[in-house]
Amino acid sequence: MAVSNNSKESAHIRPKEQFDFLHDERVRSVFYQLLTVAAVGLAGWYLISNTAQNLEARGMQTGFGFLKVAAGFDSYFKLIPNEAGVGTYGRIFIIGILNTLYVSFLAIIASTILGFFIGVLRLSNNWLVSKVALAYVEIFRNTPFLIQVVFWYIGVFSLLPKVRSSIDLSGGAELLLLNNRGLYMPWPILGDLFWMTGAALVIAIIAVVILKRWAHKRQDKTGKIFPTFIPSVAFLILLPGTVYVMTGMPLGWDLPKLEGFNFTGGATLPPSFVTLLVALSIYHASYTAEMVRAGILSVNRGQYDAAHSIGLRQGRVMSLVIIPQAMPAIVPPMISNWMSTIKNSSLAIAIGYPDLVSLFMQTSLNQAGYAIELVGMTMAFYMVVSLLISWLLNIYNERVQLVER
Amino acid sequence: MATIKTMKKNAVTAPLSEISVLGWIRKNLFSSVLNTLLTFVTVYIIYTTLKGVWSWGIVDAVWVAENRRECFAINVDGACWAGVIAWLDNIFYGRYPREELWRINLGIFFLFMWMVPLWLPRVKAKISIGMTTVFLYPFLGGYLFAGGEKGIFMQVMLTAAVVCLLVNTIHSIIGVFSGRSLPEFFASLSNKKNICEKTQRNIFFGFLAILFVLIYVWQMSWNVERVPWTKWGGLFLTLVIAGIGIASALPGGIVLALGRRSRMPVIRVFSTAFIELFRSVPIITVLFMATTMFPLFMPQGFVLNKLVQVIIAVCLFNAAYMAETVRGGLQTIPQGQFEGAHTIGLGYWQTMGLVVMPQALKHMIPNIVGNFITVLKDTTLVSIIGLFDVLGMLRSIGKDLPWLGLHIEPLVFGAILFFLICFTMSKYSRHLEAKLSTNHHN
Numbered sequence A: 001m002a003v004s005n006n007s008k009e010s011a012h013i014r015p016k017e018q019f020d021f022l023h024d025e026r027v028r029s030v031f032y033q034l035l036t037v038a039a040v041g042l043a044g045w046y047l048i049s050n051t052a053q054n055l056e057a058r059g060m061q062t063g064f065g066f067l068k069v070a071a072g073f074d075s076y077f078k079l080i081p082n083e084a085g086v087g088t089y090g091r092i093f094i095i096g097i098l099n100t101l102y103v104s105f106l107a108i109i110a111s112t113i114l115g116f117f118i119g120v121l122r123l124s125n126n127w128l129v130s131k132v133a134l135a136y137v138e139i140f141r142n143t144p145f146l147i148q149v150v151f152w153y154i155g156v157f158s159l160l161p162k163v164r165s166s167i168d169l170s171g172g173a174e175l176l177l178l179n180n181r182g183l184y185m186p187w188p189i190l191g192d193l194f195w196m197t198g199a200a201l202v203i204a205i206i207a208v209v210i211l212k213r214w215a216h217k218r219q220d221k222t223g224k225i226f227p228t229f230i231p232s233v234a235f236l237i238l239l240p241g242t243v244y245v246m247t248g249m250p251l252g253w254d255l256p257k258l259e260g261f262n263f264t265g266g267a268t269l270p271p272s273f274v275t276l277l278v279a280l281s282i283y284h285a286s287y288t289a290e291m292v293r294a295g296i297l298s299v300n301r302g303q304y305d306a307a308h309s310i311g312l313r314q315g316r317v318m319s320l321v322i323i324p325q326a327m328p329a330i331v332p333p334m335i336s337n338w339m340s341t342i343k344n345s346s347l348a349i350a351i352g353y354p355d356l357v358s359l360f361m362q363t364s365l366n367q368a369g370y371a372i373e374l375v376g377m378t379m380a381f382y383m384v385v386s387l388l389i390s391w392l393l394n395i396y397n398e399r400v401q402l403v404e405r
Numbered sequence B: 001m002a003t004i005k006t007m008k009k010n011a012v013t014a015p016l017s018e019i020s021v022l023g024w025i026r027k028n029l030f031s032s033v034l035n036t037l038l039t040f041v042t043v044y045i046i047y048t049t050l051k052g053v054w055s056w057g058i059v060d061a062v063w064v065a066e067n068r069r070e071c072f073a074i075n076v077d078g079a080c081w082a083g084v085i086a087w088l089d090n091i092f093y094g095r096y097p098r099e100e101l102w103r104i105n106l107g108i109f110f111l112f113m114w115m116v117p118l119w120l121p122r123v124k125a126k127i128s129i130g131m132t133t134v135f136l137y138p139f140l141g142g143y144l145f146a147g148g149e150k151g152i153f154m155q156v157m158l159t160a161a162v163v164c165l166l167v168n169t170i171h172s173i174i175g176v177f178s179g180r181s182l183p184e185f186f187a188s189l190s191n192k193k194n195i196c197e198k199t200q201r202n203i204f205f206g207f208l209a210i211l212f213v214l215i216y217v218w219q220m221s222w223n224v225e226r227v228p229w230t231k232w233g234g235l236f237l238t239l240v241i242a243g244i245g246i247a248s249a250l251p252g253g254i255v256l257a258l259g260r261r262s263r264m265p266v267i268r269v270f271s272t273a274f275i276e277l278f279r280s281v282p283i284i285t286v287l288f289m290a291t292t293m294f295p296l297f298m299p300q301g302f303v304l305n306k307l308v309q310v311i312i313a314v315c316l317f318n319a320a321y322m323a324e325t326v327r328g329g330l331q332t333i334p335q336g337q338f339e340g341a342h343t344i345g346l347g348y349w350q351t352m353g354l355v356v357m358p359q360a361l362k363h364m365i366p367n368i369v370g371n372f373i374t375v376l377k378d379t380t381l382v383s384i385i386g387l388f389d390v391l392g393m394l395r396s397i398g399k400d401l402p403w404l405g406l407h408i409e410p411l412v413f414g415a416i417l418f419f420l421i422c423f424t425m426s427k428y429s430r431h432l433e434a435k436l437s438t439n440h441h442n
Helices: A025-058 A064-068 A089-122 A127-141 A145-157 A194-222 A229-246 A271-297 A301-309 A314-350 A356-368 A371-403 B021-029 B033-059 B068-074 B081-086 B088-093 B098-119 B126-135 B137-146 B152-178 B182-189 B197-219 B234-260 B265-280 B283-297 B306-331 B335-343 B348-383 B390-397 B408-436
Strands: A177-179 A182-185 A187-190 A251-254 A257-259 A262-264 A267-269
Touching: A025 B265, A025 B283, A064 A089, A089 A127, A089 A271, A089 A314, A089 A356, A127 A271, A127 B021, A127 B033, A127 B408, A145 A271, A145 A314, A145 B348, A145 B390, A145 B408, A182 A271, A194 A229, A267 A271, A271 A314, A301 A314, A314 A356, A314 A371, A314 B283, A356 A371, A356 B283, A371 B265, A371 B283, B021 B033, B068 B081, B081 B088, B081 B408, B088 B098, B088 B234, B088 B390, B088 B408, B098 B126, B098 B137, B098 B152, B126 B137, B126 B152, B126 B234, B137 B152, B137 B234, B152 B182, B152 B197, B182 B197, B234 B265, B234 B306, B234 B348, B234 B390, B265 B306, B283 B306, B283 B348, B306 B348, B335 B348, B348 B390, B348 B408, B390 B408
Parallel strands: none
Antiparallel strands: A177 A182, A182 A267, A187 A251, A257 A262
């Protein structure tokens, strides 16, 4: 250490850092990083060269050209038209994605609603109700999802009656019919002028939003509460309703009718779809319920007391004080739960619902080969969805953090 | 006007509504009209559900029958448990040779013996016991389950494992009775007082060496028959896959989590990419990747069997999930701990190994148990790619000729089995959470 004895200069002279090549943190850091790159690179090169050799030895083709080749099979459930032997593998990929997203989307909505409901029951001050909700949560969380899916499929939806003795879910009106071929329901036929009703609905929604904002501002200024609920509901029903009637009711319903041995008309959801939807909703609702419960319990007890003491009614205590504070604790895990709903929909493969994994990773892979491309594309899809969802989550977190003080 | 009483007033007993059963019922079930209504509706729902389940599963159920037709002949409305009972061995052990089942039972018993000391309060050196469970038990268990000829490496590891198990057990028994560790106990056997730590250690290692030689010589004389992996199945296979998955996930997860928090950009990017890749895809796609792409990755002529493929896939997948658990645990450690460790001159690995990880692991234990439950549940997916794990076995009951079409009962049995295992573990993890919690606020 070269510390000068000269008292004048001692304040300016710092001991000169000795550069020890072997023990310097920066050198080591660069060294370790190079080592990592080398190790990963070598492993990657080894795997790639092995793969290339294997592909050559087995005479397998690579590349994405197969996406333009017609697939020799078709999915029995699809949202876009397709035909076996005509539709390409690229189209099969899109059908798979749509099927996955379709069932997941409905399941996410159903499980969120059901989960909130169960979560509230779990907090009920009725002992019996809260214990039943607890039993629900524990039963569905502690058994494998795959067993649940298979159970719903084999134990419930395969035992449904035949077409002739369908179960009528609409109570004799023959609108919603359930049998071992699936769920039959009416499907709307849109008339020419129906877009005007839609437009009216959009206008009504915008108007209601403006009304709410205005009411909020007025309350901030004058302290008077403007009742918005009844006017909003009235407006939302009346405006589109009037337009609908004035344009001559341009909406018909295609009803399921029994003809011969099967129903024709309406829309059909195959049993595998209904099974997956039910299983996903029930399973993920049990997780949502716990999140809702934990979120509401995370709000400090003092907040209830304070809200009550300033004279708010029970409903307003919840909607103005508790729920807004519970949401930041509920929403992030719930969004992750949505992601696992999408991932778990891949268990469709166990019951033969044609989702992306079952169409693309199983059927296409067996028919066409191209293992690397098919596996890569399927995984890439899930990764894109996951990235989108974490992006959503980040936006939400940022917004919540701005509000927080 | 204030009055002052000088006589002591008798305490008023709590109101009846607070202490009596009727009071409790009134408060918790019938406190308002809505609540009363809810109670009745719930009671009705519970009654109908339980009645249905009870009569199907217990009252009308058939417990003894030769085949499904006989079940129907006895009672059509009830469950046919006879099929499940007939297949019970298969559900637990798969197609493992029946005369060799003792090996599985013994292996599980050894694991149990190895791990019990972790729960005994007076036993010392729990970290070593835990570490040896992860690193040495697999050789003992693996050899018992798979059998066959032992190579020199296997012989050494097997001996080490047996030595370790013996020493562990002696150590724990001594620990329970005297509260001392084994080296301390040896030292106390000789009458000299104050034997220094080094001598204690030497005596202990000498003891280990003698034991090692004895057991090495003994183990050369016996062998167990080889059981190919294709015969493995049932709950046993599920537990093997999940066990290896979780045991390897912990070290893998720690490395990945440290990598993700590292200040070196390259390491951080690689770790993050690995974690995010495996966390964003469903496990079934990873399993498919394992069975379709791993054969392509291997050098020509080298064939991985399906079980190994699956285990590798499960390990990779779980390491990514465990990494996030570990990262969560690391985030609970305040920055001051890192700074404190640096101040007293500890390096990176010392800081992590001696200061941060022990604290973080304590926070993580409930989540690790939670992870184990998830792994166990997810392991049922291997039945989709054709392994006969517990779900695979349950589903093949309905394809067995005498029990053709018997699907629901096996599934219900499987659900109950998993529920018992998972529910016990989740209760235990909650108990641990309460026990380990050191923050005393609220």
